[in-house]
Amino acid sequence: MEKRVTFKGWLLPLILLTPQIIVSAVFFFYPAGQAVWQSLFIPDPFGLRSQFVGLGNFEYLLGDPYYRASFVTTAIFSILVTVVSMGMALWLALLADRLIKGSGVYRTLLIWPYAVAPAVAGVLWLFMFNTRVGVVSWYLGLLGYDWNHVLNGSEAMGLVVVASSWGRISYNFLFFLAGLQAIPRSVIEAAAIDGAHFWTRFRTIVFPLLSPTTFFLLVVNVVYAFFETFGVIHTITGGGPQQSTTILVYKVFSDGFVGQDLGSSAAQSVILLFVVGILTVVQFKFIERRVHY
Amino acid sequence: MATIKLDNIHKSFGKTKVIHGVSIDVKEGEFIVIVGPSGCGKSTLLRMVAGLETVSEGEIRIDDRRVNEAEPMDRDIAMVFQNYALYPHMSVFDNMAYGLKIARLPRAEIEDRVATAAKMLQLEPYLARKPRELSGGQRQRVAMGRAIVRKPAAFLFDEPLSNLDAKLRVQMRLEIKALQKELGITSLYVTHDQIEAMTLADRMIVMNAGRADQIGAPLEVYANPQTAFVAGFIGSPATNFLPGADLGVQAQSLAVRPEHMELAAPGKGRIDATLTFAEALGAETLLHFRLASGDVVTTRQDGTAPVPAPGSTAGLNWSEDHQILFDGNGMRLPAG
Ligand SMILES: Nc1ncnc2c1ncn2[C@@H]1O[C@H](COP(=O)(O)OP(=O)(O)OP(=O)(O)O)[C@@H](O)[C@H]1O
Ligand SMILES: [Mg+2]
Numbered sequence: 001m002e003k004r005v006t007f008k009g010w011l012l013p014l015i016l017l018t019p020q021i022i023v024s025a026v027f028f029f030y031p032a033g034q035a036v037w038q039s040l041f042i043p044d045p046f047g048l049r050s051q052f053v054g055l056g057n058f059e060y061l062l063g064d065p066y067y068r069a070s071f072v073t074t075a076i077f078s079i080l081v082t083v084v085s086m087g088m089a090l091w092l093a094l095l096a097d098r099l100i101k102g103s104g105v106y107r108t109l110l111i112w113p114y115a116v117a118p119a120v121a122g123v124l125w126l127f128m129f130n131t132r133v134g135v136v137s138w139y140l141g142l143l144g145y146d147w148n149h150v151l152n153g154s155e156a157m158g159l160v161v162v163a164s165s166w167g168r169i170s171y172n173f174l175f176f177l178a179g180l181q182a183i184p185r186s187v188i189e190a191a192a193i194d195g196a197h198f199w200t201r202f203r204t205i206v207f208p209l210l211s212p213t214t215f216f217l218l219v220v221n222v223v224y225a226f227f228e229t230f231g232v233i234h235t236i237t238g239g240g241p242q243q244s245t246t247i248l249v250y251k252v253f254s255d256g257f258v259g260q261d262l263g264s265s266a267a268q269s270v271i272l273l274f275v276v277g278i279l280t281v282v283q284f285k286f287i288e289r290r291v292h293y
Numbered sequence: 294m295a296t297i298k299l300d301n302i303h304k305s306f307g308k309t310k311v312i313h314g315v316s317i318d319v320k321e322g323e324f325i326v327i328v329g330p331s332g333c334g335k336s337t338l339l340r341m342v343a344g345l346e347t348v349s350e351g352e353i354r355i356d357d358r359r360v361n362e363a364e365p366m367d368r369d370i371a372m373v374f375q376n377y378a379l380y381p382h383m384s385v386f387d388n389m390a391y392g393l394k395i396a397r398l399p400r401a402e403i404e405d406r407v408a409t410a411a412k413m414l415q416l417e418p419y420l421a422r423k424p425r426e427l428s429g430g431q432r433q434r435v436a437m438g439r440a441i442v443r444k445p446a447a448f449l450f451d452e453p454l455s456n457l458d459a460k461l462r463v464q465m466r467l468e469i470k471a472l473q474k475e476l477g478i479t480s481l482y483v484t485h486d487q488i489e490a491m492t493l494a495d496r497m498i499v500m501n502a503g504r505a506d507q508i509g510a511p512l513e514v515y516a517n518p519q520t521a522f523v524a525g526f527i528g529s530p531a532t533n534f535l536p537g538a539d540l541g542v543q544a545q546s547l548a549v550r551p552e553h554m555e556l557a558a559p560g561k562g563r564i565d566a567t568l569t570f571a572e573a574l575g576a577e578t579l580l581h582f583r584l585a586s587g588d589v590v591t592t593r594q595d596g597t598a599p600v601p602a603p604g605s606t607a608g609l610n611w612s613e614d615h616q617i618l619f620d621g622n623g624m625r626l627p628a629g
Contacts (some may be wrong), residue, residue, distance in 0.1 A: 186378035189345050194392035195366040195441070204391075208382045 032273065038266035050263070057267035066243065067251070067268075074247040078225035085165035086217055089172030094202075096173075099112065099181040107177070114170035118228065122235035125163035149237065153244030156237045159181035160245050163236060164229045172217050180206070219283045226275065248272055294321045295356040295369070295446035295479050302464050303350035304337055304503075311337055313503045314351070322477040324470075328490035329500030330526070336451055336484040338500070342481060343372050343449050356446060357512060372449040375456065377432045379439075385411075385418040389438045396443075410438040412532040413472070416505035430461045437469070441476070444592065448473070448480040454489065466492060487527050491515070499523045521623035524548045533590045537618065540564060544618035551579070553615035554592035556601070562608025566590055571600050582609070 007013050036284050039057050041050035061067045096106050113121070131147060137147035149155040183206060191201045191231045207214075233239060239246035239254055246254065248268065256265025295321050297319040304312035311334045319325050327335045340346040342353060344365035353360050353457035360368050367560055371392075373575070379388050386407055393403045411417045414434040424432055433453060440448055454462045470493055475481050484490055491511045499507045499514060501522045524532045537544035540563060544615050559565055566582035569589075575596055582590045590609065601607055618626040 059331050085565065182377065184376065186374045186376055189343075189365070189381060190374060190378040190439075191380070191391070192345075193343060193365045193370065194439070195395040196391075197366070200395060205380060 014041060033267040035266045035273075036153050038262055039270050040263075041262040043260075053263070058264045058271075061264060061267055061271070062255070069243065070246050070248055070251045073157075073243070073245065074226065077157065077164075077229075077245070078222050080157075080161045081164045081168070081225040082218065082221040085168035085221060086172050086214070088165070089169045089217075090176050091168070092173050093176035093180055096177055097264070107174075111170050113167045116167055117231065118164070118167065119231035119235050121167050122160075122163050122232040125159060125166070125232075126236050129159055143176050151241055153241055156241060156245050160229070160233050160236050164225065164232045168221065168224060172221065175213050175217055179210045183209050219279060223276075223279055226279075227272075246276075296321055296354075297447060297479060297481070298354040298357070299338075299351070300354070301351040302338065302341065302348060302353065304334070304341060304346065304350045311503050312341075312349075315498070315505045316351075317498060317499075317505070317508055319479060319481070322479055324473055324480045324482065324493060324495045326482045326484060326490040326494035326497040327470075327500060328484055328487055328497055328526075331485055333500045334503045335485070335500055337349045338478070338480055339372075339449050339451055339483050342447075343370060345369050369446040370449055371443050371445040372451065373440050373453045375452040377424075377436040377456075379432060379435055381424055383422060384421050385416060385435050387439075388424065388435055389442050392412065392439070392443045406442045406444075407438075410441045413441070414438050421598075429457055430465065433457060433465060439470070441472070446479065447554070448478050448482075450480065450482040452484055453482075455484070455486070459470070462489075487529065491527070499526060501526075511524060518617065520626050521548065521619040521625075524617060524619070530591045530593065533588075534619075535564065535584070535590065536586050537590060539584070539586055542618060545621040546619050548617045548619065549611045549615055551591045551593040553611050554581075554590070555610045556592065556594070557608035557610045559606045559608055562610040564609050565606055566609055567606050568603050570602050570603055573600070582607070602614060 010043050043050045128134050131148050140147045149159045191205050237245045239250045250267045299317050341348050348361050389407045390403050494511050498505050505517045507519045507523045530550045534546045566584050569581050572579040580592045
């Protein structure tokens, strides 16, 4: 049975909705509208006047090899962050699920990284991998490996991926553990009696039954990698070296605020807005209908 | 087909002991029912045989091979769970075929075995469905089918019928009995329902707080309970316990089944009692009396026999052959 509250007039619902509408208008619709508007202009070299160019900014962007490279960078970065954070989380959740004693302590400790702000996490990892004074790079040096993410693009990418995934593992872990614990024990036991060893059980029973959780996390983590990793990238690499860690969101910032090309930056925001829209549709289409089996 | 031997099995969870030494020799093809009240350790005992719990002490042998350390999959047993434990994302066919696929049987053989089992269990129209599209009774059959197709040495059942309604339970009970007789597979069957135990068992184990109070054929256990617990647990309505002191016997209590009680005129029986109420069930009538000591006594008589008025006093009588004496610890005393 659906429970519905019905109002008599229009006034009360309107009053109740007003704060949300104002917040959305001021912080979402207005800036979004402004971005769309600005994306149609280019400012003159002195920033005194702007000239209307229609879809010129978009045309220019799609033809720009740097922008297209940023798309590829974003794709690589998002896939790596999603795979690393979800893979680690699933592995830890499997271990925690088998644990009977002390699982509470284990769980609490694993949740902590989630409480660390991305920028702070970025600084932590930056210290550890600092080319001159970092602990990890010092040990790598002992092993004969010369770590230098300031010059090496792949190493820079690796570092921002690790730093971005780290806090995320906690979040994914909680969902995976809840998903695992929702699988009835007797189903696993029945499979064991039917002859399935651990990995067979995982492949044929556990993973399929976990698929709604996995799919939900997939979307959530992609969104995270796309939009919420700004702090990590800004503190660790600043998008470099040679733009090798400039993901789309970072490029909006560096082109707009650093490069002062507001028209292009606005156009990039509008493109990202579309990406968010698509991801949201995917999320609603598949996740609202949770039952996959 | 196999023998199962339990030799002085103990089980503790940490410091709590739940099974205190159970032994039984199960013969090939025998149907053993483990019956007892909730929490007495029936499931734990069965799960130790399945290999889902470790054995704290004692030895389990299946077909004369020690299996204490063997994994569940290496014991050649099949189990039917109370909640059926079907694989929710697989069709009925895949549920039944799962174990066979893992055993890498040829495709034709798998299809053949599943088809035979489906026919036996009237599941043929449902092979393509998912478990959630089946009724409780059909799910129960799928769980049975999954056990049958593997042709195991033994079946283990943990209260397989307790989630079904009363009518379906009677029907499935008969089907399980028929199937087991047809296949001749050694079975251990856990239930807390004494009617299931009486009707299904070749022999039953009556468990009480982690001990096997009595092991024997159902009618033997019914007629000759070895402890007051068994006398009280088996039989419905329950056995009457009368205070030994009031009847001049050297025993703590004296047990008489309701059907062995006869009514007599007040003062003409062994003891007088007041009728509190009568339950007419059609074929029979149950009369509930209260003794001067406060104990409650139930008698069972033919539905056509006259019923005394509630509140009236009557004498109760029974033959000495039908009374069983128990000492203060609930252990049976020799008659006399
Ligand atoms: N994993 C466990 N850890 C600790 N104690 C347990 C565990 N499993 C069972 N027990 C205890 O062991 C005792 C026997 O449990 P068991 O499940 O065997 O009872 P049962 O006879 O099957 O009861 P029911 O008819 O309710 O299913 C209970 O007191 C229970 O609390
Ligand atoms: Mg049980």
